[in-house]
Amino acid sequence: MEFLRNLLKDQPYVLFCYMTGVLPIKKYSSGSALNMFDEHTFLKDRQFGEFFGFTEKEVINLVDKNSEIKFEDLESWYNGYLTAKGIKIYNPRSVVKALQNDYCESYWTNTGAMDEVAKYLKYNTLEIRDDVIKMVAGDEIDITIDDEFRAGQGEPRTKEEIYSAMIVLGFLSYYDGYLKIPNKELMKEFEKALRDMLILLSIQEEEMIRPLLLN
Known part of the structure; x- marks a missing residue:
């Protein structure tokens, strides 16, 4: 500072x-x-929101230069973010990596932040896990988020603060009062986080039960 x-x-x-x-x-x-x-932030900005990622037109132009990947594949994998004005925004890094590799997959690299998400899922903090399971099933969550998560403000304490942080970090998409998992790339990350959580819980339950069985 x-x-x-x-x-x-x-x-x-x-x-x-x-x-x-x-x-x-x-x-x-x-x-x-x-x-x-x-x-100018993704959650509220109405002036420069289209510059926070690739627009649909820009992705179409990029696909025209690459014959290996269809636009529909990029749309499924990396679309889903909406600006405050409702403009569709694509994850720019993932689009570039997919075009470079001629293959769509998860190029998500924010593993540290996903560890925080996994913690919320494990303990079902403020029923976050329940909401995530609904979103993985394709549902949207009806919630009003007015305040944005800011650097250095400490750990989010309310459900709104947690979701605001997840929106800012790109895990979730929020528009017109509805929260959702934006695309296939993030869907796979959340599915993996849920699987890891279930495995961890199973191991913990097994460790708790084993002494009882030995007795």
Whole structure:
């Protein structure tokens, strides 16, 4: 924070600064050292949302240059995100990797954050697991999410904060009051997380039962 303030704020050599990242910039207060930024986030932005990923038109243009993959395959695997204005957005990294490899699969790399999701599933925190099972079955969750998860704010405490974090990190898609798993790529990640959770629970249950059997 201090580094960015000293680098950018009130410096004569700075006319304009553009910063991009997964999480919004942390603010300590309304008088924060970096209070001069306008934030454009996926959950609420209506001006630049189409630039947060590949639009459908851009994906179609890319497919026209690649004869090995059909647009329908990319749509199934990497579509599903919607901006606040309802514009369809595709996961850009996964689309590029699929076109490079001529093959659609899960190219998701955010394994650390998925570990946090697995924790919510294991303990069914705030009934998150129940909702995820419904979404894996193809249902949408009716929920209002107004506040966005921010960097450095600590661990999410409410269901809305947890889902906001999962939206910001790209695990879920949210539009017009409905939450869902956006595409096949993320569906596979959630299915794997559920399977791992069931295996872990089975091992734990077995360890609890074994001493009783020995007696």
